[in-house]
Amino acid sequence: MSASPSTNDFILQVEHLSMKFGGLIAIGDLSFQARRGEITALIGPNGAGKTTVFNCITGFYKPSEGMITLNRIDGSSYLLERLPNHEIPARAKVARTFQNIRLFSGMTLLENLLVAQHNKLMKASGYTMLGLFGFSSYRKASAESIDLAKHWLEKANLVDRADDPAGDLPYGAQRRLEIARAMCTGPELLCLDEPAAGLNPKESAALNELLMDIKNSTSILLIEHDMSVVMQISDHVVVLEYGRKISDGSPQSVRTDPRVIAAYLGVDDEEVETVLIEVGDEDVIEQLDTGPDAAHGPGTSSSFLAGPVTDTIGHSEGERVTVSKGASKAEQVDAKANAAPRKPAERATAKPTGSTPKPRGGRK
Amino acid sequence: MAVTVSPERDVVATPVQRAFREAFYAGAIALGLFVLFIGLRTDQNISNELILVQRWGLLAIVVILTAVGRFLYVAFGQPALERAKAQKAEAPAAAAPGFVRRNFNTIGIAVLFLYPIVIVMLVGFQGSLKWVDNFGIQILIYVMLAWGLNIVIGLAGLLDLGYVAFYAVGAYAYALLGTHFGLSFWILLPAAGLMAAFWGVMLGFPVLRLRGDYLAIVTLAFGEIIRLVLINWREVTNGSAGISGIPKVSFFGLMSFNVSDPNYISKVLGIAQSGAYYKIFLYYLILLLCLLTAFVTIRLRRLPVGRAWEALREDEIACRSLGINTTTTKLTAFATGAMFGGFAGSFFAARQGFVSPESFVFLESAIILAIVVLGGMGSLGGIAVAALVMIGGTEILRELDFLKVVFGPDFTPELYRMLLFGMAMVIVMLWKPRGFVGSREPTAFLKERRAVSGSFTKEGHG
Incomplete structure (x- = not known):
């Protein structure tokens, strides 16, 4: 998003947002923008920190680091991380709903x-x-x-x-x-936390209609698991995994992003490569053609000798999120796609025991 | 004949069979319970020795009565109740409520205004003293206190166990300022209210973050602190001896109720001297104060602040997400509730002419809370009825001299006050778990005003 015409084009700018709970980094260095008059969807697997981002934007949490700027249509802008909780809806005109409905x-x-x-x-x-x-x-x-x-x-x-x-x-x-x-409340930005959760298809369609209607007057930021809703109505999608942004763009580009497919759609370890091949990642396919497979022996992930059961995901400023080993699918895809020399080691953890080698040659 | 299936045993038994069985169990339990209580009695003999008196006959009577009672209830009472219930369910939607129900508030207010007149006509000025003072004024003070507490508990959902502290602040504000500076009641009434509201905010600040049980404990402590300050700050409050000689209320300075004053009411109006005038005047005064409380509560509920209180009771987090400042909302609830407590307190001081810390013990808070809960949190009518039942009921026990004929001459019914109080609470809570009026009246409507069933409203998290 380097080619932004003017700041007022963006209703919400999240810059280097971090949220730490003790040693746990729920969000690490997250930056994204939401355009005025668009529906921006925030997606990601469970525990990716989507609701935490929402809580930071709407003032229920005070972020550890970072800046959240809201630009109102009249040109005034507010730093949401500095406003008290109840003044965010009142002055910055940000309204929200909750994942577990909170009605009176x-x-x-x-x-x-x-x-x-x-x-x-x-x-x-x-x-x-x-x-x-x-x-x-x-x-x-x-x-x-x-x-x-x-x-x-x-x-x-x-x-x-x-x-x-x-x-x-x-x-x-x-x-x-x-x-x-x-x-x-007359908001300029409406934050919806999983509005389609638990709805049947008919209700979901009615909701889409309502959101499209609201979109005419109000920008929407949306957390959603229901892909049909996300793909149908959103103009812009931000994908989170373990508090980190792994993809950002139009629904189409996000849908084909291998990191997103691996992370969000919950691909098995062994399928990571398949996914990459399917989306046409040249590097991986080349490596697969050249590198022998059986030489690495049985995988160690099922053995207690496999080492620590946790893994760390590095963030830009040396911060680390501790997660279960091999948890970040996007990280694996990254590692495979970019680091050819590290490949054997990665493969050892990524490949489960006893999986029969798939006929991979000749795909090119 | 209805046949009841007991789910535990899956055995079909006729009510009579079941009744025999349950009567036997009830008798056995009664025997076990009462064998020491009733069967044996400790007594002193002529040489001051402790002896056991055996009363097996009495025990047998009690056990048989219990068993027969249970038998009748299970064999005939229960089936009749079930039939009545079934009939009620079959009947089409209940017909429009009767005239009394529809105009309950108007009739209630009219009765309250006519009450002293009717009493005076029935028993004369001298005889009316007891009925107007002990019943009328006493009950209305509690109605006002309960309506004040209702704002804090019933609307905002903040459980306040130290409400009597504000009552005390109001009473002492009038007692001290009235005796030392000779200020009139009409100046001190708002002053006492403001002072109590100030202390309401003072209490509110530290407890803003607390909820539920924790809030209850801290408010309870606050009530006790105020009482202990009143006892120990002797130079100002005269300790447990209290303050006496509190000036009477005058009729806006035009007429006084002191016999020695030149503008004594009987001299001004040219009527016979009587102490009843003052009581009747006080009755109307507290009645108007009560109506003021009710008016303000009803008005506030329809204003954004009142709706915010109720929203706060329902869900505090949602309130904040809608831009409601929960801090000020809570504080206004505490302050408004406390203000009415302060009004009631200064009236109490004026009526008694004497205040001491004895009047502001925790039991008072508990009684006011019990009235609010019994009446149905948030409902003014229900709370007024609960105050009538609770306070009127305990007062009427003093009048039940015929019970002495039943239980013997040394029976004093008023000693059983607390027992009956507790029993009444248990019965009401079994019969109507959300109080006399469990439903909630909406504050705004689009097409028709329909009461919201109590099962949807929340009690608040504190």
Whole structure:
């Protein structure tokens, strides 16, 4: 993303973001940008640190290092890592939803959406004093807020159930309500944490529609596991693995990135090469043609003699994430693709015991 | 005839068979429980020796009564209840609530306003003293306290076990400022409220991060600290001896209730002297204070701050994600609740004319909390009914002289107050686990206002 025309083109810029929990580095030196008016998807396997990134952006965590800049449409920009938690939605206009739905279940749908307009109404009610004595300015603001709530209930297709408690809704409707509630804060960036989780295909399609509608007015940052949702609606995809960015680009380019396929789609160790061949990695194919396979003997990964069961993944500034041995698939792909001399050693760990050599020759 | 299948044993038994069996078990348990309590009694004989008196006859009566009671309940009571339940389930959706139910609040307020007049007409000025003071004012003070605590617990979901501290702050604020500086009640009432609100914020700051049990313990400690300060700071509070001679409330300075004053009410209005005027005046005063509390609570619930309190009770993290400042929201809840406690406290001091730390023990906090929980957290009507039942119930025990005929002349019903209090709580909690009014009234609606069932609302995390 070196060819960025202007900073205001990006609504969100994450630069060198790191988040450490004690010795664990949940995010290491992550940088990415989200364009205004686009849907940016943040994907990665479980435990990749996606939700941690979200928590840093929305102020639930204070990042250990790095800078998160939000550029509002009026030109003002905010450093999100410096704002207190509750001021991020209020001033920087970033709203979020949660992976495990957090609705006010004992309040009605309408009330849920009215709570979301708290700051606006608080001002209109003169910080309670004017509203307490029934001034008309508050009554007007109150009617407007109900109109806005109704607008979003209609968009989320929930207006019939406006007076029911939120806890009474089916799961898919709760997801849509949570998005509607976040939209009632009037955000410029909407962060959705796995909005399609647990939805059936029909609900998922309805959600896509809602998101495409929201996209017209608000930029969206999205964590998602459901690839159909990601590929269909997102304009830009950032892939994380073990707190590190392994790929960044359009859905098409990410889809064919071998590191992503290895990491995200959970390829077996033995299939790493196959994947590389399939996506047409010239280096690997060349090496496979020349290098003998059987010479390395049985793999050691199944033996307790194989050494430590943990592995480290180096980050740029010498930081290390400790993970189980051979866990980072992307790292393996990297190693295979780039480091030919290290190949035998890598192969020893990557190749499980007793796997029959596959007929690889002649693929070229 | 309904046939009950007991799931554990998979045996079909008619209710009568089951009743025999359960009656036998109940009798056996009663025998085991009461053989020492009732069967034997320790007593002193003529030479001051401890002897055992055997009362097997009485024991037999108790055991047989228990067994017969259980038999009747299982054989006839339970099937009847089941039938009633089935009928209720079959019946179409309940008809529109009756006139009393629909206009409960209006009728309640009208009754409260007419109450002293009716009492005076029935028993005269002198006879009305007890009914207006012990019942009316006493219950209304607790209604006001419980409504104040309801803001903290019922709306914001912050479990406060030290609420009586704010009551004490209000009472001592009026007692000290009134006796030392001779300021009028009408100036000191808001002052006491503000002071209590200030202490509410003072308590709020350190406990902002605490939740649930931890919050409860710290607020409990705060209540005790205030009480101990009142006991030990003798130079100011006169220690456990308390402060007496607290000035009476005047009718906005126009009429006084002190017989010696030139503007004594009977002199101004030209009516006979009576102590009942002051009590009736106080009754209306506390009634208006209660209505003020209710009005403010209802209004606040419809304002963003009230909705934020309820949202805080439901989910604090979601609140923060919507840009609600949870710190100020919690503090305003503490301050508002404490303010009404302070109002009630200064009224209490004016009514008693005497305050001492004895009035502000933990038991008071517990009773107020019990009223809020029994009434249904968040519901003003339910809480008022709970206060009536709890405080009125314990007061009425003093009046039940006929019980002496049943239990003998040395039976004092008021000693069983706490026992009955506990029993009532257990029964209500079994019968209505979310209090008298478990449902929640929404603060805004699009098409129709439907109460939210208690099963959806949360109690808050503290």
